[in-house]
Amino acid sequence: MAAGKTLIAYETSGGATEEAAKKIADTLRSKYRLEVDLVDLKEQKVADLAQYQNVIIGGGVRVGKAYEKALKFLENNFANKKIAFFVSSAEAETPANYEKAKVKFVEDTLSKYPNINAVAIEAFGGHVKMIGKTITDNTDFSRVEAWAEELGKNSPNKEVGTKACALLCPVCCVEYVEVEFDFELDGVILHNVKALRCPSCKEERFTSEQCEVVTKRISDKVNYQRSNEGT
Ligand SMILES: Cc1cc2nc3c(=O)[nH]c(=O)nc-3n(C[C@H](O)[C@H](O)[C@H](O)COP(=O)(O)O)c2cc1C
Numbered sequence: 001m002a003a004g005k006t007l008i009a010y011e012t013s014g015g016a017t018e019e020a021a022k023k024i025a026d027t028l029r030s031k032y033r034l035e036v037d038l039v040d041l042k043e044q045k046v047a048d049l050a051q052y053q054n055v056i057i058g059g060g061v062r063v064g065k066a067y068e069k070a071l072k073f074l075e076n077n078f079a080n081k082k083i084a085f086f087v088s089s090a091e092a093e094t095p096a097n098y099e100k101a102k103v104k105f106v107e108d109t110l111s112k113y114p115n116i117n118a119v120a121i122e123a124f125g126g127h128v129k130m131i132g133k134t135i136t137d138n139t140d141f142s143r144v145e146a147w148a149e150e151l152g153k154n155s156p157n158k159e160v161g162t163k164a165c166a167l168l169c170p171v172c173c174v175e176y177v178e179v180e181f182d183f184e185l186d187g188v189i190l191h192n193v194k195a196l197r198c199p200s201c202k203e204e205r206f207t208s209e210q211c212e213v214v215t216k217r218i219s220d221k222v223n224y225q226r227s228n229e230g231t
Pocket of ligand 1: 059101214
């Protein structure tokens with residue numbers, strides 16, 4: 001996961017996916033200090049997807065398929081966001097069935113959305129309740145919590161003010177290196193701008209400190225240009 005806001009959008013019928021979504025949210029908030037919004041796709045719409053850097057999508061499985069609203073949500077444009085996807089399924093409960101369930105309900109599902117390159121996927125057990133009575137319960141929230149911890153560990157949210165050498169690319173798990181380049185924003189060009197680059201995937205990002213420096217340099221330059229225009 002990346003620094004910034006996280007959305008967990010889920011669809012549930014029997015409640016297992018909601019319980020998993022809440023466990024993930026609690027873990028990311030309490031252990032990794034991430035800002036997390038939970039959206040039940042049956043009840044609410046996602047107000048502004050653009051505000052999220054990380055999106056975790058979850059859905060239950062019935063009759064061999066993940067729930068429709070969760071699938072529909074996968075059609076969104078997630079460019080530049082870190083995506084994770086999980087399902088709750090009775091078939092994911094035992095070691096014998098787990099791999100099959102993960103392939104069938106998670107990997108095969110995501111293969112229909114080629115624009116999504118998920119950073120993490122998982123199949124958790126679910127439960128079946130009828131008239132308030134639990135018929136089967138294959139949930140294991142310690143597994144859900146462990147998955148959330150992996151997501152949290154890969155979040156560079158704690159980078160603010162720390163050195164570049166302490167930061168890992170959340171996709172490649174490789175240390176970022178500091179680079180300098182010319183940077184252009186709305187026609188304003190800055191030379192020797194410092195940023196971080198992953199040596200593996202080449203993705204670049206600013207630390208909060210670097211972002212502040214760039215913002216100040218742009219505003220100084222714009223103000224300078226404006227004051228010269230007036231003379
Ligand atoms: C009518 C029905 C059909 C189901 N079909 C499947 C299935 O095909 N494969 C599976 O792994 N689990 C199946 N399950 C179990 C669900 O995956 C389990 O109840 C899970 O908790 C659903 O997620 P939810 O509780 O968030 O709705 C089914 C459950 C019900 C009640």
